[in-house]
Amino acid sequence: MKFFPAAVSAGTLALAAFLTGCTPVADVEAAPDAANPACAEVMVALPEDLAGAQQRETTAQATSAWGNPSQIILRCGVPVPGPTTDTCATVNGIDWVLREEGSLWTATTYGREPAVEVLFDTEQVASSTVLVELENAVSRIEQTRECLSTKDVQLPG
Numbered sequence: 001m002k003f004f005p006a007a008v009s010a011g012t013l014a015l016a017a018f019l020t021g022c023t024p025v026a027d028v029e030a031a032p033d034a035a036n037p038a039c040a041e042v043m044v045a046l047p048e049d050l051a052g053a054q055q056r057e058t059t060a061q062a063t064s065a066w067g068n069p070s071q072i073i074l075r076c077g078v079p080v081p082g083p084t085t086d087t088c089a090t091v092n093g094i095d096w097v098l099r100e101e102g103s104l105w106t107a108t109t110y111g112r113e114p115a116v117e118v119l120f121d122t123e124q125v126a127s128s129t130v131l132v133e134l135e136n137a138v139s140r141i142e143q144t145r146e147c148l149s150t151k152d153v154q155l156p157g
Contacts, residue, residue, distance in 0.1 A: 024056075024068070025056070025057045025058060025059055026056055026057065026058045026059065026063075026065035026070050026073070027058075027059050028058040028059060028060050028063040028065060028073055028075065029060060029063075029075075030060035030061050030062060030063060030075070030077070031062060031063075031075040031076060031077035031078040031079075031114075031117070032077060032078070032079065033076075033077030033078070033079075033114045034060065034061045034062035034063070034075070034076060034077040035061065035062070035077070036062075036076070036077050036114040038076075038113075038114055038140070038141045039061075039062040039076035039077050039114055040062070041140040041141070042062075042076050042116060042137045042138060042140050042141060043062060043064065043076065043137075045136055045137035045140055046064050046074070046134075046137045047133055047134075047136075047137070049066075050066040050072055050125075050130060050133050050134070051066070051071070051072065051120075051125040051126060051129040051130045051133060052125070052129075053066035053067035053071045053072060053125065054066060054067070054068070056068060056070075060075075062075065062076040062077050063075050063076070067124070071120060071121065071124045071125055072118065072119070072120045072125060072130060073118070073119045073120070074116065074117070074118050074119075074134070075116070075117045076114055076115075076116045076117075077114045077115075078108060078114070078115045078116070078117040079115065080112075080113050080114065080115045081097045081108055081110055081115060084097055086098065086099055087099075088110055088147035088148075089131075089147070090146075090147060091128070091131040091132060091135070092131075092132055092135040093135065093139065093143075094109060094112075094131065094134070094135055094138050094139060094143075095109065095110040095111050095112075095143070095145075095146055095147040096108065096109060096110065096131055097109075097110045097147075098127075103121050103122045103123040104119065104120075104121055104122075105119070105120055105121075105122055105127055106118070106119050107119075107120075107127070107130075107131060109138055109141070110145065110146070110147055111143045111144055111145035111146050111147070112138070112141040112142065112143055112144070113141070113144065114141065116134075116138050116141070118130060118131070118134065
């Protein structure tokens, strides 16, 4: 997945932005299930401003980006996560499986099909802000499972 537009010369990029009056389109790869009708419901409910960054156009169906360069990337229709030992956090009623690689986080909805994936850098945007502000859009996909911890399950003794 690319976080930034395809490589072009700075002059070409500036000229294109000047001529179109808008920011460059973000090059984002579509998820395998991007054509799922539930993704369309999510996409129309996305906020134009997320964690202080403005939404911009992307090159693929069921994707969105905020910031220029992209600070937040969202893809709907990613593979649905199964049971995992990765951190699972509930934010405003939405369960998210969190994977951290330094300051780069990937948050994927848990218990919703299709799944929604959000990539962002915690040095640029607060994870709590991003996930809270996506609640309205992501909640349009019905939750069928929820995160559990070892405190929620009877372990064999």
